[in-house]
Amino acid sequence: MFAGWLLYLAFAIFILGLLARILRYARTPAPLKIPLMPAPRTTGGVVLRLLQEVLLFRSLFRASRWTWVFGWLFHAGLLIVALSHLQYFTDPIWGWVAMIVPFSHMAAYAMVVGLTGLLCRRIMVVRIRYISAPSDYLMLVLFLVLAGSGLLMHHVFYPDILGLRHFTLGLVSGNLSALPAQWLLWVHIGLFALLLLIFPFSKLLHAPGVFFNPVFTQRDNARGKHHVNPWSENTEPDDKR
Amino acid sequence: MTEKIDFDVPEIPARIEDPGVQPHASSHLKPYRAQHQHQEALGFPGELVDGWQEKAIDKLGELTGKYRSLQVFMDSCMKCGACTDKCHYYLGTGDPNNMPVARQDLLRNVYRRYYTLPGKLFPKLVGAVDLTEDVLDQWYTYFHQCSQCRRCSVFCPVGIDTSEVSMAAREILDTVGTGQKYVNEVIGKVHRLGNNLGLPEPALADTLEGLEEDIEEEIGVPVRLPLDQAGADILLVTPSADFFAEPHVDGLIGYAKVFHQAGLSWTLSSHASEAANFGLFIGSYDNMQQVAKRIRQAALDLGVKRIVFGECGHAWRVAYNFLSTLTGPLEFLDTAFPSPQHVVEVTHNLLQSGRLQVDPSANDDKRVTYHDSCNVARGSGMGDIPGGQMLLPRQVINAVCNNFFEMPANTTGDATFCCGGGGGLLTDELIELRVKGALPRMQALQTVDKAHDITHMVAICAICKSQFAKVLPYYGFQMDQILSLHQLVGDALVWKVNEV
Incomplete structure (x- = not known):
């Protein structure tokens, strides 16, 4: 029961904290046009630019090939692993989830490779070591332990899958039950709760942040369309759009 | 050259590369402080105000509420290091505070201390710091070693633009009475003449x-x-x-x-x-x-x-x-x-x-x-x-x-290297910074010069x-x-x- 309530609490803080952050980003004005040029001139172009950044890490590719390789492996792996975890929360398991589940342990390995690479860079490259706070290492370690404990349960220390599904489906339907007693599972779930808890207060905010960055989201159209700064005294009444 | 050079002009390397982290390499380079008249002509206090710490922190909060860019930038850096070898001032001086992320962190660490939960609870864990006179001095030094050229932004996976951060930092500095002479004097002249x-x-x-x-x-x-x-x-x-x-x-x-x-x-x-x-x-x-x-x-x-x-x-x-x-x-x-x-x-x-x-x-x-x-x-x-x-x-x-x-492609177009004197740094007392910051451009110029005379x-x-x-x-x-x-x-x- 404890695990259930912990996850509910963590999930609530995650959702509310993230929502509060996103609302703040959305409500904070962008007083001036500051797209990084060359910038798209159409909304479609902006969407394409964001997709290139979010799916392909285009800027990172230009910046540092190794960081790009490791970073992309980690993120792509994380996406697949996260989605395949829907198998524990859907009954019957959704079709497309069932299709990616067989790849989830490969994806977890991709995460481990990516995270290990990123951690090595953080430790070995003097420039990156210089800019790293303890939390920057711990964040990587957190994800590594999450991926590692998941892989161990996949290959070696099998948890009580039926009991686990009973627990997770209970979370969805509101019928809390006990999490099967297996130490690795408890580590895995506990760290996942921790991840949810720190997400809205940490650098993980880059995930929503990138979608609100005027440098990426603004169009290059200042000469065609009057842009109003909502807090500038100069704003004339008929300028408001 | 008529004037005496009291610093070593860097050798132009065969290619543009990380000079290696050399802490404090350019910590002695700072522009002259604005005097009373330069500050006041622009509506800023003439000298460091009483209660500057609180005023600076308040101003930081005000600015994150006025500029979505700054708010997102304070939250979003994942310290991936992609920008660390992209700034011409880092490449020219080796001072780690000239790595764009480190420059931003001078402000971000204070933001985290006063405006985020982990920074309030566990400052050491997340690298949050109190706003001390030392930190203010670092702001003055290193936010005047940024030419606001946006090159780092091109390589940032989330598009963090250090120029916005350095502009905000300079506005805070002006607000508490520690502006820069060259720029503020010039703006005063424009207002007047x-x-x-x-x-x-x-x-x-x-x-x-x-x-x-x-x-x-x-x-x-x-x-x-x-x-x-x-x-x-x-x-x-x-x-x-x-x-x-x-x-x-x-x-x-x-x-x-x-x-x-x-x-x-x-x-x-x-x-x-x-x-x-x-x-x-x-x-x-x-x-x-x-x-x-x-x-x-x-x-x-x-x-x-x-x-x-x-x-x-x-x-x-x-x-x-x-x-x-x-x-x-x-x-x-x-x-x-x-x-x-x-x-x-x-x-x-x-x-x-x-x-x-x-x-x-x-x-x-x-x-x-x-x-x-x-x-x-x-x-x-x-x-x-x-x-x-x-x-x-x-x-x-x-x-x-x-x-x-053309000069090499990674030094032109949207990856162009700053001349080394932009963003309000074109002043004589910063000549060492300007010379060193020009190094990547000089390297590119030498490359095209060797090939094409x-x-x-x-x-x-x-x-x-x-x-x-x-x-x-x-x-x-x-x-x-x-x-x-x-x-x-x-x-x-x-x-x-x-x-x-």
Whole structure:
């Protein structure tokens, strides 16, 4: 029961904290046009630019090939692993989830490779070591332990899958039950709760942040369309759009 | 070089590379502090205020509420390190605080301490720090070692723009009374006299008359440089360096020749005798707005139909992106043209439509390369297509000069290296920083020079031109190897007898 309530609490803080952050980003004005040029001139172009950044890490590719390789492996792996975890929360398991589940342990390995690479860079490259706070290492370690404990349960220390599904489906339907007693599972779930808890207060905010960055989201159209700064005294009444 | 050099000019390396982290390598480089009069003319306190710590923290909170960019940037950096070897000041000095992320962190660590839960609860864990006098001093030092060129932003996976962070930091510094002399003094001159150099109207009129005589002597054509001519079609707003300093003035002569041959009606304004807007550099919306309004006022007073900007990088960024926001819609101007326009766009159009007679062989004595100015390349646009700000100047150069060669691709276009003197750092006491910050550009110049025996580098930014004229000699080049683009254009124009 404890695990259930912990996850509910963590999930609530995650959702509310993230929502509060996103609302703040959305409500904070962008007083001036500051797209990084060359910038798209159409909304479609902006969407394409964001997709290139979010799916392909285009800027990172230009910046540092190794960081790009490791970073992309980690993120792509994380996406697949996260989605395949829907198998524990859907009954019957959704079709497309069932299709990616067989790849989830490969994806977890991709995460481990990516995270290990990123951690090595953080430790070995003097420039990156210089800019790293303890939390920057711990964040990587957190994800590594999450991926590692998941892989161990996949290959070696099998948890009580039926009991686990009973627990997770209970979370969805509101019928809390006990999490099967297996130490690795408890580590895995506990760290996942921790991840949810720190997400809205940490650098993980880059995930929503990138979608609100005027440098990426603004169009290059200042000469065609009057842009109003909502807090500038100069704003004339008929300028408001 | 006449002055004594009390620092080691870096050797130009075979390729641009990480010089290795050298803590405090440039911690001694800081610009002079603004005095009372410089601060107060801009509406800032004259000296460090009582309770500065609290005021600075409040200002930081105010700014994250006013600028979405700053708010997102304070939260979003994942310390991936992609930017760490991208700043010309880091590459030139090796000081780790010149790595863009470390520069941002000077502000971000304070933000985290006072505005985030982990920073309040576990400051050591997340690297949050108290705002002490030491930290304030670091802000002053290292936010004045950023030329706000946005190169790091190009390589940031989430697009964090250090220029926005350094502008915010400088605004906080101004707010608590510790502004920078060079920039604030210049803005004061613009408020008082209309231009950065403090050139009054009679002196400007004299200068322009002298230039008209020089041009007529040179080419035998009565090219005019009209001042305050009401009813002209075009108001030309250009950096005041164009009025007399080399190589800037040759650019101004070039614009005048272009306008004359194309038969365009134009004027300069003594009220808006300056394109530059240093308000941008200190992140002061009010000052930037006040400076920008002169231009709108001049355009209205003179009844012009178009506003055209001369060769000035940050001025073009402010004009292209902010002018209408800062001063109100520019609907009173001729809608057949974009408002405002860049002089390169004007010349480009005239060349394309055959309204200029050019003979590129007139520049056969030159073998040129082109320096993309940061505020043009990454801060603005030209023409109808994204990237026009890179394309148009090159097409103009190719139309007027037969020998054009590119510097390496990772040093041009949107990856261009700053000249090392932008963003309000073009002041003598920062010469060491300026020389070292120019290293990546000098490396690129040397590369193209070795391959193609370059005689000149062309630029369209007054700061770039002044900076290169100063630092080129430190690296074994000549100060006059930097040229205005419109000097090339002006020199290639062919004058027929019946036009005289």
